[in-house]
Amino acid sequence: MLASMNDDDEVRTERRNVTPLPIFITSLVQQWLLEDAPSFDFSSSVVADRLATGILWQKSSGVVAGRPFFDAVFEALGCQVVWNRTIDGIGEVEGQFWTDADVSEAGGKRALATVRGPARRLLQGERTALNALSRCSGVATRARQFQLLCREHHWAGTIAGTRKTTPGFRLVEKYGMQLGGADMHRVDLSGMVMLKDNHLACIGLELNRPADDALVIREAVRRARACAGFSVKIEVECSSEASALAAIAAGADVIMLDNMDPSTFCRTAERLRQQTNGTQAHRYLIEASGGISLETAPAYMCAAADIISVSLSQGYGCVDFSLKISFTDP
Known part of the structure; x- marks a missing residue:
């Protein structure tokens, strides 16, 4: 179920505008890619290096968070990411909560974005990009759960995420907190x-x-x-x-x-x-x-x-995403 348009959408838009500087995201992504393939990528080498298309699917309930990091992974590999507009035209997908119980989406999943580029590059970036997106979305979803509690109990205070973050992953987790409303x-x-x-x-x-x-x-x-x-x-x-x-x-x-x-x-x-x-x-x-x-x-x-x-960055559940790749017709 998608949230209806109200004051929360304006707040979500304002929070989405707070993103890490590109120079820091680029540096972080380079470290991730080097960690995953510091020398050779034998698995991707068996695939013909033709143009391919990957469809990003959300497969479980949660807040979508982490687009800057997902995009940066594929941009570093020379690929292009195009995100879909949301159902009913409710702004950007980033920061939006969706539940897989929404029967309007076939098979309990929904397509979020399309990634295009050389097949080997899509394969090289797939897991790194999905890991960042899944975990950032998990933190954002947990933050949203606390925000809903505040509303339920009519408490006007602030939920804040501690500094108990994962070393090397703090930027992603803090961004998730921000986008989830904490x-x-x-x-x-x-x-x-x-x-x-x-x-x-x-x-x-x-x-x-x-x-x-x-x-x-x-x-x-x-x-x-x-x-x-x-x-x-x-x-x-x-x-x-x-x-x-x-x-x-x-x-x-x-x-x-x-x-x-x-x-x-x-x-x-x-x-x-x-x-x-x-x-x-x-x-x-x-x-x-x-x-x-x-x-x-x-x-x-x-x-x-x-x-x-x-501790929003500890004990959260990841949101499930997948990237399904096919060759692009010449």
Whole structure:
């Protein structure tokens, strides 16, 4: 079933406009292709190098995500990709959710794009392109599931994907989060300062104080601000109400209440709001984090919470795609 045209389509279009710079995609794709064929490709060599056409099929439910990477693989191999317009004219396929339960599509699948080029090149790029598309779509689909939970529970906060990404594949997974409707959180270490328990523990050792001591937290935030400047936000991981209040007083922009059960989190977040209401405390955000799943997320969606961070790039299911190749008539 295709989503109807509404405000969500405008948001989807805006999110689709946020794509990695081509130079980074090209570099990434080159690494993938070299990994797959660092010397010879014996399998493709047995095929006549005639012009061929490949049809990209979506075979399972999910959000389509990863077109920039799919296209770049075949462009690097001298092939051309043409994407189909969606059913009922609802904009681009990229970012769109489709379910294989839609009986209007023959055989529970639908054609998304056509790839044309030399047969050997199509074969060389096939698996690499499908892997990227399948996994990116899986992350986007998981992000969409969390967004649907937010709507169901009338929670206006933000779902954010953590930095627990696959080494060498972060760009794809973060793009999938973005297209699925989640926030990418910090894309890399330069995106935001996050002072976690180990950072605080190290400074605590220097000062001979516990990691959650107010003086340690204040010193950590001070150092972070001195290093990163005014334009970079600072987040502090807190395990208690007292450490959270210390982080707020120190000027942290985001307070992460980590590894708290839902009731403790909501109670702590509400008390923080109450204790800083009407004071000179700056505006801060409260984030829930630590092992939150689709099943437990609704319990964290309280009025005092701004952000729920989850590991969108771990444990997701891949969306099934295939590329069926045939020779192009001369």
